[in-house]
Structure formats: structure tokens, C-alpha cells
Amino acid sequence: MEASEGSFMKKIWNHLSSDQKIAIFLVLFTGAMHSFIIPYGVEETGRPQLVSPKTFPTLITITLSVFSFMLFLKRYFAKNTVVKSENSDRVYQLIPPRLIIAVALFILYIFLTPIIGYLLTSIIIMPAFFILYGTRKKLLIVGLSIVLPFLLFWFFSKVMLVMLPQGIFF
Numbered sequence: 274m275e276a277s278e279g280s281f282m283k284k285i286w287n288h289l290s291s292d293q294k295i296a297i298f299l300v301l302f303t304g305a306m307h308s309f310i311i312p313y314g315v316e317e318t319g320r321p322q323l324v325s326p327k328t329f330p331t332l333i334t335i336t337l338s339v340f341s342f343m344l345f346l347k348r349y350f351a352k353n354t355v356v357k358s359e360n361s362d363r364v365y366q367l368i369p370p371r372l373i374i375a376v377a378l379f380i381l382y383i384f385l386t387p388i389i390g391y392l393l394t395s396i397i398i399m400p401a402f403f404i405l406y407g408t409r410k411k412l413l414i415v416g417l418s419i420v421l422p423f424l425l426f427w428f429f430s431k432v433m434l435v436m437l438p439q440g441i442f443f
Contacts, residue, residue, distance in 0.1 A: 296345035303338040307331065374405055390440025395422035 286294075311334065315327045378401055385394040399418040408414055429435045 290348055293345050293348060296341045299341035300338055300345070303334045303341065306334045307338075371405060375402070378402060378405070386438045386440070388440055391437040392422050392426055393440065395425075 311327055311330050315330060317325060378398055382394055382398045396418055400414050403414045426437055429437055
């Protein structure tokens with residue numbers, strides 16, 4: 274099983290362009306910079322101020338991360354959306370419709386959450402994701418779409434003491 278997982282990852286890695294591999298490295302590098310190097314390597318002055326010594330390194334790190342992500346996605350927004358493999362007769366579609374629908378659902382989720390709250394938004398959007406990714410059992414879709422948001426809401430609000438967006442209804 275482990276060998277097949279390794280070969281699967283190797284196929285994905287070999288399918289990536291050199292720009293995408295560099296972009297992955299840069300995103301990982303900027304994540305490490307933002308998580309480890311900046312917080313522990315830049316000293317604060319001790320007094321509150323609008324622009325601290327961490328502001329400029331953080332701004333550069335975030336900008337580099339955004340441009341690295343754009344570099345990774347550049348291939349997917351090329352004019353030719355269908356690519357034929359050099360080694361075989363397989364044809365790859367660069368932007369799968371499922372990806373576009375998933376991104377649209379995430380954007381809808383982001384906009385609905387402050388308005389109607391975490392629970393209702395999750396209960397509305399989750400079935401769409403289940404159907405999008407192939408789940409066809411209606412009882413499973415309905416059950417998980419109701420139970421999971423309530424479990425997560427309870428865990429974050431009662432155990433972790435983190436308030437999730439309430440919205441106007443809940």
C-alpha cells in the first residue's frame with residue numbers, strides 16, 4: 274500500500290511543471306518564515322505602535338506567498354485548458370469543472386457565514402460538497418450535514434472556547 278502511495282505522489286510530482294515545483298517550495302518557505310523565523314527572530318520594541326519591527330518582514334512574506342500561489346496557478350489559467358500528455362494519448366483538463374464549483378461553494382460559504390451564521394451555512398453548503406464529490410446516499414448526506422456542524426460548533430464553543438460566527442438567526 275505504501276509503495277503505491279509513493280508512486281502516486283511521484284506521478285503527481287512529475288506532472289507538475291518546474292514553475293509549480295518552485296512555487297510549492299516558496300509557499301513552504303514563506304510559511305516557515307511567517308511561523309518560525311519572524312516571530313522568534315525579530316524583537317519587539319515593547320511599546321504599542323502601528324508599525325512594529327515585524328510589519329515589513331510580514332508584509333514581504335505575505336506578498337511572496339501570494340505571488341508564489343499565483344505562479345502555481347498560472348498553468349491552470351493558460352489559454353489551452355486541455356493538454357495532451359507527451360508519453361500517452363491521455364488528455365488532461367487543466368481546470369476541472371469540479372474545482373470551479375468547489376471554489377464557488379467556498380466563496381458562497383465565506384459570504385453567507387457572517388450573515389446567517391456558521392451552523393446554517395454549514396448545513397446548507399455541506400450537502401452540495403457531498404454531492405459534488407460523489408456521495409449519493411441521501412440519509413448519509415442529510416445526517417452528516419446536520420450532525421457534523423453541530424459537533425464542530427460544540428467542540429469549538431465548549432471545549433476550545435472559540436466562538437464561531439453566529440449570524441442573525443443563530
